[in-house]
Amino acid sequence: MSCADFRTRPATRARWAALLLGAMLLTGSPAGADGKRYFIDESTDFTGNGCSNADLNDVTSSLRTCLNDSGWTGNRYTNASAWPQDFYEQTLAGLAGLDNLYGDTKTLAVYAGHGNRALLQFGFQRSGRCLVTLDTQARLGTLAGDDAAYAMYVTSCTINLDSLSRHFDQQIRQSFGYHNSPPVKDDQPRDFFEETDDLDNAHAWIEEMEDRPGWFTGDNSPITLTLGQGSSHCDWVRNTAKLRAGTLLSDAPQPHSWYCWIMYDHGSSGC
Amino acid sequence: MIRNTAVALSLVALAASGLDAQSVEPKMGERLASFEMMRGKRGADEVARRAAAVADLLEGKRLEKPPVVKPLRSPDGAERRWQVISSEDSALRIRYIPELDELRVLNTEVMADTHPEKDVGQVAALEIAKRSVARLAAAGVIEERHFDWKSAEVASTWVGEGSLDGRLSQRRRTEYRITLRRKLNGIELANAGLRVAVHVSGRLAGLRVGGVSVASDVAGGQENPKGRGQWLVRKVETADLERRFQRDAGPAGTRPEVAWARVMYVMPESRTEAVVEPLLVFSYSLKSKAESGEEVVSRRKVLGYSLTDPTAKAIDLVPPTRPTREGDVKQSSS
Numbered sequence: 001m002s003c004a005d006f007r008t009r010p011a012t013r014a015r016w017a018a019l020l021l022g023a024m025l026l027t028g029s030p031a032g033a034d035g036k037r038y039f040i041d042e043s044t045d046f047t048g049n050g051c052s053n054a055d056l057n058d059v060t061s062s063l064r065t066c067l068n069d070s071g072w073t074g075n076r077y078t079n080a081s082a083w084p085q086d087f088y089e090q091t092l093a094g095l096a097g098l099d100n101l102y103g104d105t106k107t108l109a110v111y112a113g114h115g116n117r118a119l120l121q122f123g124f125q126r127s128g129r130c131l132v133t134l135d136t137q138a139r140l141g142t143l144a145g146d147d148a149a150y151a152m153y154v155t156s157c158t159i160n161l162d163s164l165s166r167h168f169d170q171q172i173r174q175s176f177g178y179h180n181s182p183p184v185k186d187d188q189p190r191d192f193f194e195e196t197d198d199l200d201n202a203h204a205w206i207e208e209m210e211d212r213p214g215w216f217t218g219d220n221s222p223i224t225l226t227l228g229q230g231s232s233h234c235d236w237v238r239n240t241a242k243l244r245a246g247t248l249l250s251d252a253p254q255p256h257s258w259y260c261w262i263m264y265d266h267g268s269s270g271c
Numbered sequence: 272m273i274r275n276t277a278v279a280l281s282l283v284a285l286a287a288s289g290l291d292a293q294s295v296e297p298k299m300g301e302r303l304a305s306f307e308m309m310r311g312k313r314g315a316d317e318v319a320r321r322a323a324a325v326a327d328l329l330e331g332k333r334l335e336k337p338p339v340v341k342p343l344r345s346p347d348g349a350e351r352r353w354q355v356i357s358s359e360d361s362a363l364r365i366r367y368i369p370e371l372d373e374l375r376v377l378n379t380e381v382m383a384d385t386h387p388e389k390d391v392g393q394v395a396a397l398e399i400a401k402r403s404v405a406r407l408a409a410a411g412v413i414e415e416r417h418f419d420w421k422s423a424e425v426a427s428t429w430v431g432e433g434s435l436d437g438r439l440s441q442r443r444r445t446e447y448r449i450t451l452r453r454k455l456n457g458i459e460l461a462n463a464g465l466r467v468a469v470h471v472s473g474r475l476a477g478l479r480v481g482g483v484s485v486a487s488d489v490a491g492g493q494e495n496p497k498g499r500g501q502w503l504v505r506k507v508e509t510a511d512l513e514r515r516f517q518r519d520a521g522p523a524g525t526r527p528e529v530a531w532a533r534v535m536y537v538m539p540e541s542r543t544e545a546v547v548e549p550l551l552v553f554s555y556s557l558k559s560k561a562e563s564g565e566e567v568v569s570r571r572k573v574l575g576y577s578l579t580d581p582t583a584k585a586i587d588l589v590p591p592t593r594p595t596r597e598g599d600v601k602q603s604s605s
């Protein structure tokens with residue numbers, strides 16, 4: 001973990017470094033050998049599979065290629081192989097959750113499909129389920145699995161401001177999503193990842209996602225939610241974490257007590 | 272039936288407010304023009320010249336040396352973006368996207384100021400943006416006549432924070448994000464324009480400018496098509512297109528919620544060159560009930576309808592660029 005950029009509040013640097021070191025010792029090893037691991041579920045086929053909605057374009061295959069080309073490893077599951085159970089917390093009763101095998105086993109967890117506030121809709125029904133309600137059914141970065149540090153939701157409304165508190169039970173560093181219903185072009189998640197070579201995740205997400213590329217219609221309200229152990233720490237994580245640069249790929253220190261977010265606000269249409 | 276009622280209500284609401292006021296809507300029998308449009312990248316020297324003008328504007332001082340332009344290599348070896356370095360110690364992060372002919376600039380120092388001491392307000396921010404655009408025009412980066420400040424859209428950058436126990440919570444605006452789209456005889460073009468980010472302190476935090484170019488000349492107070500563009504006549508009523516939209520919007524069991532609808536030029540995403548006529552464009556998402564009864568919202572869709580050809584099919588303006596690439600196969604026994 002590089003702290004080279006943690007220079008805006010020197011008085012707190014030593015305190016946070018000690019806290020982070022302590023937290024890392026408490027939470028065990030970093031997310032992976034170098035943390036460069038991903039898990040992707042994507043639904044594009046919503047026709048005739050028990051979870052009806054409009055079919056979608058593929059927005060994660062180029063992201064996966066880019067992750068692989070950048071030395072990351074992981075899996076990408078689509079349609080019939082993308083299950084709501086992948087994000088269900090394994091230790092919560094009655095869900096038959098598999099996050100210990102899938103959604104919570106890699107540094108970066110991605111879902112692309114449809115959604116709503118704190119909600120994901122998958123395209124294929126499995127065991128009678130199409131949805132993941134994040135606040136009641138998912139616990140990324142904690143309990144079983146325990147390896148996710150970042151979550152990307154390429155879905156409508158999942159991080160709508162009115163539902164922010166419904167993300168607080170995830171013990172991760174950052175969540176990337178939308179406050180409204182966005183049009184997303186095929187390579188935008190890839191372009192976001194590429195920009196995190198030298199731009200922090202929070203700004204890279206909102207910059208890349210504000211418009212569909214080549215449009216000036218300002219259709220999207222992208223938002224990055226960061227969790228931290230206090231105001232300064234939250235700011236620091238928001239300004240420091242860079243996925244492609246490999247900055248802050250370790251597990252989030254637990255427990256967090258603070259949240260901070262940044263958003264380009266073009267309205268909450270659709271939500 | 273339920274679906275159609277819902278759609279009708281949605282469209283009634285739309286009609287009550289009128290189509291978005293940003294664009295002129297030609298009436299039946301009136302003329303409207305199609306224009307030849309192109310996406311084309313600029314040479315490195317031209318990118319450097321434009322970037323220098325933008326850097327002057329955002330840093331408030333003239334550059335001592337011309338900026339350096341170099342392609343950025345992506346992990347797959349492609350060179351999709353160019354980096355422009357205005358000076359060694361600059362806080363500006365400048366990117367050029369050749370495929371879109373678009374310059375994107377961030378002032379990383381200004382945008383990092385998330386605890387501003389003052390807010391100049393929206394009126395002052397608009398004035399700052401206007402002065403900035405005038406300077407860009409004077410530097411030859413844009414043509415001021417392409418833009419109409421009456422149609423400027425103002426969005427915001429917000430930051431917020433709080434304690435998870437709910438005892439502390441606050442949010443503050445840090446930027447006004449002012450968007451202007453290129454206009455052709457009063458009708459907006461979706462794919463060319465500019466966005467000025469004015470920090471609440473009054474400093475410029477960022478700029479995005481570029482898009483497709485249009486083959487036209489100006490005479491008689493209007494923009495006339497050149498090349499393959501031509502004058503056409505509107506032959507289709509808005510009401511007919513709204514009815515067609517009701518049928519086309521989405522699968523059974525879904526109802527559209529329209530974010531905006533307006534007459535607009537939209538360059539097809541898959542083309543680098545096209546003759547484009549204005550369409551009635553609907554940008555919308557679909558709402559539906561999941562099997563468990565919870566409401567689900569689709570990602571945004573955009574459909575366009577011809578104003579001149581009653582038989583033309585609806586155009587998906589945000590089509591996939593490739594078929595879905597299937598992922599790994601998961602063992603069902605897991």
